Amino acid sequence: MEIIAIANQKGGVAKTTTAVNLASALALIGKKRVLLIDLDAQGNATTSLGLDKNELDYTVADVLLDDVPLVKTIVASQHLDVVGANRDLAGIDVSLADVANAPLLLKNALKNAKLDYDYVIMDCAPSxxxxxxxxxxxxDGVIIPMQCEYFALEGIADLIDTIEKLTQINPKLYIRGVVxxxxxxxSTLAQDVSAELANYFGEKxxxxxxxxxxxxxxxxxxxxSIFEYEKSSKGAIAYHQLMNEVLGQP
Ligand code: ADP
Ligand code: MG
Structure with a gap:
């Protein structure tokens, strides 16, 4: 089972779009068993997959705060399984402030759940x-979506710092790729920023x-997902191609 987090603390860079469509590509085209975990109180990934975020019995907040087993929070969407999110996640930082080993709660919950998926994709909040x-x-790995615009790299240093610090707790953690x-x-600006990203991230x-x-x-x-909505669109073709790159990674 491979676990991939889609993260960038910047909002509106297509984390959710990438999480939903990469997960859907893996499930629909790759025929993989996929679980998508929505970790954003906005619940956009949940809604994007056709689920009503206000009708969820449980979210990951129940797992982290009340020891509800992760398996109890899984709901089935069309082609993949989902742990949904809604506003119940909003206050969680405050609630976890005094909890010892707070950073390890989700890792432990996943371990205890003994899940049987090929891929677990996590859609992170913009923070x-x-x-x-x-x-x-x-x-295991992090995929960082980035928009090729001015300020794209700003803030990325913080994300990379955080990733480096967390390798002390999670030695396996690495940047899987930047999309x-x-x-x-x-746009010439997009081309320039794209060249800058190539320079900065190289093979990644x-x-x-x-x-x-x-x-x-x-x-x-x-x-x-884009595959159900318009599977011949250029967006569908692009996410299919991204899936191939992800599948081809060692
Ligand atoms: P994030 O999760 O990082 O905040 P989203 O995935 O919600 O970002 O995307 C932000 C907005 O941009 C959404 O309205 C989404 O539909 C739109 N969007 C994402 N990717 C594309 C794209 N390739 N082309 C056009 N609009 C996009
Ligand atoms: Mg999002």
Whole structure:
């Protein structure tokens, strides 16, 4: 079982879009058994997969705060399983402030659950909060989505610092790859930032580029992944290609 966290503390860089569509690609095209864990109180990944976030019996908040077994929080979506999220996650940082070994809670819950999936994909919140720390401690690799715009690299140093610090708790933690999202190849700024990312991340930069596509932005409002919404769209082709790169990684 491979665990992948999709993280970047910046909002609106396509973490959720990448988590949902990479997970869906793995399930629908790769025929893998996939669990997606939504770790953002906004519950966008949950909604994007057609689930009603306000009807969830449990979220990961119950796992972290009340020792509810993780398996109890799993619900089935069309083609993959989901641990959903909603506003119940909002106050969790405060609630975990005094908890000893707070960073390890999700890792331990996953271990105890003895899950049988090929991939577990975690969609992180736009922060380096204790929830994101839990994801980074529980995961093997991190995929960082980045938009090729001014300030793209700003804040990335903090994420990389956090990842480096957390290798003390989770020695396996590494940056699996960086994916350029919402890419507009006609923009010189995008080309310049893209070259900067290639320079900075080298081999870690995925060859696949996710283009800006209205279809990718529309799909969530139908509760569908891009593969169910419009499987011949350029967004679907790009996420399929990203899946191939991810599957091909050692
Ligand atoms: P994050 O989870 O990092 O906050 P989202 O995945 O929610 O980011 O994406 C932010 C917004 O951009 C959403 O409205 C989403 O639908 C849209 N979006 C994401 N990827 C693309 C893309 N490739 N083309 C066009 N819109 C996109
Ligand atoms: Mg999101």
């Amino acid at each position: 380096l909060s204790m929830l994101t720390v839990n994801a980074l401690v529980a995961t 350029r999202t919402m890419y507009d190849g006609r 930069l995925y060859k696949t580029v996710i283009p800006r596509s209205i279809r990718l932005a529309e799909a969530p409002s139908f509760g569908k």
